[in-house]
Amino acid sequence: MRQSWLDLLFAHWPVPAARLRSLVPSSVTIQEHDGTSWVGVVPFRMEGVTPRPLPSVPGVSAFAELNLRLYVEVAGKPGVWFVSLDAASRFAVWAARRFFHLPYFHAAMEARSDGARVHYRSERRAAGPRVAFRGSYGATAEVAASRPGTLEHFLTERYCLYTQDRVGAILR
DSSP states (O other), rough: EEHHHHOOOOEEEEEEEHHHHSSSOOOSSSOTTTTTTEEEEEEEEEEEEOOTTTTTOTTTOOOOEEEEEEEEETTEEEEEEEEEESSSSHHHHHHHHHHHOOOEEEEEEEEEEEEEEEEEEEEOSSSSSSEEEEEOOOSSSSSOOOOSSHHHHHHOOOOOOEOOOSSSSSEE
């Protein structure tokens, strides 16, 4: 797959791993940094979402997304476990659920930039409890590389995602 992520916010809260344990299978380890685990809320926009080498499809290949994530490890490899993912594209929700076993939900979403700040809103359209996010955010510093051992490195330098298929197998 090809895709670009734009206007990201990485918002995080420390939460004890014991409180998160029920959100992941027992074979998945919830990782900690300096004695605590972290929950991330990540709103962003995606563009150019399409299988390589196909061209982007207008109305399908660009949409807003919001994910709720945990930082985990499976068989010694760090990665991300998505508790939920909301997307403005019905097609993306269907495809991610069907082919990648990811917990996607359709949501009414808007992400717009005024140049300095991103204004973001999301409200899930699925039945059940109301799930919504609204925020405004912008850069507070220059771009810098994260250093190994720092919280920033722990939260951002992850190149695997884990999920569970219909029969319970953990997929990377």
